[in-house]
Amino acid sequence: MYTVKKLSELAGVSVRTLHYYDDIGLLKPSLVGENSYRYYDDASLLRLQQILFYREIGLELRGIKEILDDPDFDTVTALQLHRRTLQEKIERLQTLIQTVDTTIMHLIGEIDMSNKKTIFEGFSEEKQKQYEKEAVDHWGDNASQSIKLWHSYSDERKAQIMQEGGDIYVEIVANMGKGADSPEIRALLVRWHQHLRYFYEPTIEVLGGLGNMYHDHPDFNATFTRIHPDLPVFLKEAIAIYVDELETRWLERELGILEE
Amino acid sequence: MYTVKKLSELAGVSVRTLHYYDDIGLLKPSLVGENSYRYYDDASLLRLQQILFYREIGLELRGIKEILDDPDFDTVTALQLHRRTLQEKIERLQTLIQTVDTTIMHLIGEIDMSNKKTIFEGFSEEKQKQYEKEAVDHWGDNASQSIKLWHSYSDERKAQIMQEGGDIYVEIVANMGKGADSPEIRALLVRWHQHLRYFYEPTIEVLGGLGNMYHDHPDFNATFTRIHPDLPVFLKEAIAIYVDELETRWLERELGILEE
């Protein structure tokens, strides 16, 4: 016979947890004294350990209750289902990281670009070194490709690239009057698309997200607004059109291949 | 001027969400009528879109408030930090999936093994085919390696392997009296370790988890308890000792390499 405290120490959980499991009917004491004290036995301990096992792999308490209470429960199928949800969570988190990465890249790369100052005036040498270090420390060598790539350029090259990027936006502003679907804008967006390769491999999904980001993200919005008040909205629309065209052509190519 | 409904439709959020953001001071209406209706302007819309941007990448509302309210906020550092937490979540989920995988493998492979029946008496032919199919459907071809491996064996080979595994546990029971740290048990665990390779590559981490699983997991515990009531506890201890030894030797080898 174990009291709540004893059992909690044996299993490494809090007393409150045992109370709670009693409340929701997940683990009832084997005996309740007339002082309403809870007493548990070895069967309780085993069941508690089973509960903790399932809890550790991320199952919800209700699901655990079902599994443990129904002896005919198909555990394998349940675990396979659970595996799927875990997978989906991972995939979602990975796309989130992608987005965060491109956001960071652009924050580092394009903030204040509109002022025709280079990035180096904004960041001191130490700051820059620090970024490199953090990139390696925190990000390992997998996902920090883009930042490494950027820092692999020489200083003059960096300056040149930044200048080039700024020019593109200035030219876009000069051609805004011709419409987001004009050939001039399209040509500029092709240059913009190419330019992104200095930083990372721009997939279609990334491009689409970028348009929205330029408009919705505070820092980008501020940056582009300084170039021209209508630029964020214009870019969002123009990029959407451009991406749409890319996707269409991609589909056609796929279909073409299939026909052969 | 937008009413709550209008803004909610424009931004794709619920009215309740706007109420809530007002409550916590994240997005105040630009004007409140004397009927206490909320009215928003374009600045509100922009801010809302910024909020949604950060929300999508998984930031908490409090963090978003800080970022948006403090113009000097170091967005880059905040995002880098956030990236880290996302990474950690992914890593945690991946180990969870590992555990789930080995659990499933063992559930399929070892349930009822103690009855000296082969696995095939427990599962009908259709059931077995179904498992294969589900393995491919749900798991893709990456993580189902182990199950594929298993199903790649011929039926006689399967039966032989199962028999072999069962024998190991029976022998362990016969030697339980000599202690979990006895050379006899150690030798048997080496066989057990080798035997696992029929199913998947047993890393040190997996081995450690297995010992606990044999004890804590309901189905395994039941299975091993049927062989001998003390077997789950004994296995847990013996495997812990074995794994500990493996790790020590691994460390020594690493240190030896470093010395050269």
Added chain:
DNA sequence: ATAAACTATCACGCAGCGTCAGAGTCAAGA
């Protein structure tokens, strides 16, 4: 007998809203 250690039952808090409930407000048609 008295103090220390345990025990019990409420009940709020958290994160981010969803979801009624009850009541007031506004715009448009008959």
Added chain:
DNA sequence: TCTTGACTCTGACGCTGCGTGATAGTTTAT
């Protein structure tokens, strides 16, 4: 002008899995 119907407001509970008191009774050790 009156009546709908569409909106709006402010509470307030629910969800998940407990943590963290508060207050009060019980047991154990000295």
